[in-house]
Amino acid sequence: MARGAVNLKRLSQVLGLSPTTVSRALNGFPEVNEKTRARVIEAANRLNYRPSASAASLATGKACAIGHVVPLAEHMMINPHFSDFMAGAGEVYAQFGYEMLIKVVAREDEADVYRDFASRSRVDGVVVHGPATNDPRIPLLNSLGLPFVVHGRCDDLASDYSWLDVNNRRAFRRATEFLFDMGHRRIALVNGIETMNFAGRRRRGYEDAHQARGVPLDAGLIFGADMVEPYGHRVAKKLLEGDNPPTAFLVASVLPAMGVIRAMGELGLKAGADISIIAFDDDLSFLQAPSEGGGRGIPFFTAMRSSIREAGRRAAEILLERIDAPANAPPRQELWEAEFVIGTTTGPLRETVGRHRVFPA
């Protein structure tokens, strides 16, 4: 405690009341006279009284904090997708008087951190990021009795835990079919890392569409890696300079999609006219131009869009709800549909798509 800060004892002395009454008055208990309560609140504000967090935690057993574990690894590092999610969650925490506790650790230490969170009662719950198939964290957290919510899902038999996810499979199926409808047949899939569960679903959606339309899959058009800008650039450059290039790209994030755009720029190709691109758009805040006059202009990318920030908000709400709910409450599971927005990066198939074409006059 900062030196000289006023604590409950001192405040109650000043008021000529017992600590009990003061505590109750401030915490909204009904059995305290409204006149007394007003007096207490006034004095608390005047003396700038704030209850010690650790003392309150110790007494109540509640930490009023939510933990987020961030793997230190290269992939799934603190990336823009992640931090936008956090920003959304943080808003909700602040609103409900919770703290957000972030721990950056090597992946192999993640389980330890959860155990630590649970037994040291540092947090009341955690958000699980980037679930893999059959992620060991779910059974661990269940056995620890620590409330949690998963951003994403672990497998199709969404079993006994709460999650919030986007219907990635349907979104990618729909986007693929949209490109088919535009006449495209060779569509590159620039996917995220396939160990991440959501990437697998996206691929399945892409495959679903091919199967439904009877278009054969070409393994040479499917890629998976961290969703960073240079990845998109590298893949696009390689494909577009190679033989039999694709006429469209389906990209897992706007970051690699920007890389694809860059590669096309270098080759003199124009998005929409020469090559079509659809990106999954998490509505990342740092890519949005400050809205001039309110509404958003016509989007650049044709995209499957779902705000990851909004997902962060909702995940936080679900978690707080579960923390207050009885332990046997049924898990909450939400599947969101991505919005499909048409921007400037898609167009009908052109007859001749050569490489190093002269820029159209």
Next chain:
Amino acid sequence: MARGAVNLKRLSQVLGLSPTTVSRALNGFPEVNEKTRARVIEAANRLNYRPSASAASLATGKACAIGHVVPLAEHMMINPHFSDFMAGAGEVYAQFGYEMLIKVVAREDEADVYRDFASRSRVDGVVVHGPATNDPRIPLLNSLGLPFVVHGRCDDLASDYSWLDVNNRRAFRRATEFLFDMGHRRIALVNGIETMNFAGRRRRGYEDAHQARGVPLDAGLIFGADMVEPYGHRVAKKLLEGDNPPTAFLVASVLPAMGVIRAMGELGLKAGADISIIAFDDDLSFLQAPSEGGGRGIPFFTAMRSSIREAGRRAAEILLERIDAPANAPPRQELWEAEFVIGTTTGPLRETVGRHRVFPA
């Protein structure tokens, strides 16, 4: 505390020792027999004992947590620069057993949060992000007695507080002179928001170079906004389509620099050959291609480079050091020089830079 978790009392009963001795044994006090200590540690591991965080905080007055306040506003939201910094800081915290506590609040509530942090002793120190000129947070934190370190500086008379900053002025002067040396005379400055202190310094560096070389400034070439991708795109498009376009761009971050690249691609211009670009590169992790074979390849952007993640690490170290240091210890101040790396986006001035040029064969 999780139900059934073993606490100090239980552990000491099991061992047949007093809580005092067990606590001292685990905390490395010298006055405990090494044999006893070994026995205690073994039992603690076996029973999976972990001291309660809040109880320890309450008893010691130390929170073992560092606070970061993130304004909810549009600019200086959780952006990639910010989160890379956090990742670096988080590594250091984890290493020293500290927690990172993040609070997302509206800017006008920031002072309240600091007061709260201090009087509720939730954190032992804070990191101040994005200082403005004469930032009110510095006197506030000083008066609260809460240790802090500033990422950046508030004014040139770097007074009585600890900070870590990059020599932005020199970096931008040097980059501008580099472009002058290449023959460029009309150089656009795509700066960050000028209320941020660092943006002012960058502008001054740009102006220094002009003055030193006797090149007149053109206010029509200077811009300031949030460092997002569409900003660079918008400015570049406007300038390059206008009369008397610049031949080079000096950009405050790789994000808007990517926007500039995109605009150039749309106009059929090639970076380096047609237009030169130098960006300030914070070494953002999500823009780095995974290093194949260890070393980093030839960089795309010619850039002033300084790892913001490394800055996060160092800032955390400085803060932890200050927390342990006596209150009257002199502040720590570090000024880093940015590295200048030559990539593919700069080249000598071309005679004729038209617009909508045909892509070179």
Next chain:
DNA sequence: TCCCTCTTTCAAAGCGCTTTGAAACTATTT
């Protein structure tokens, strides 16, 4: 007036840890 109920306040006992000051035990010296 007395008794009963309802409202309002309080004293005291934790929550689980650290830390002070003292006690018990050992080893060394007189």
Next chain:
DNA sequence: AAATAGTTTCAAAGCGCTTTGAAAGAGGGA
């Protein structure tokens, strides 16, 4: 054997809050 010093352990008192169970005060009915 007694005194001294050094080592090792402990009982007890907090840290600042919440919460239980009880006491005091107020109001109403007999």
